[in-house]
Amino acid sequence: MVKKHKLSENSRQADTLPLKDGIKALLKAYRLQGKLNEVFVVSSWERIMGRSVALKTQEIYISHGKLFVRLSSAPLKHELVMAKTQVMEMINSEVGEPVIQEVVFL
Template structure:
């Protein structure tokens, strides 16, 4: 009986790891990360920028951000690298390679 207990313990892994494996197996990790970026947009960028964001969408590993303010668009273009860094820090890995402000 002791051998069965040890065999089971060897098979046990954290739930987080199991979920990650499932997401990879079903090839939906990217979609989950996209949803996390959209859901966290206000947290990442702040309420002011969030209120002036009309739409967020992805194409490959590019994030497109449609804004309602031309001056904000210009400001964000100038700090594009930092915005990418903030998003990637939030999701925990290098997910966004490029960001386009519209």
């Protein structure tokens, strides 16, 4: 004879939610999602733009929705300035939401 385990009414089963949903709720409650997205952009720069651009990138940071990128190559800087909108769209599509409103090449 096998006993079936019966959940009591006081069980916490009803209070459980998937870890993914719990983390999203935590990020929203502490308003950390924006900062997490910014860190994701900086860490994904090489994957988004390619190795050749990443090798010529000296510094990259985000401040108030603006992405600042310091490059060591003037010709590359000129080329990327001409494609600012495309770069911004590639980054925002990678994140899945509009994180960057402007790109500044230094």
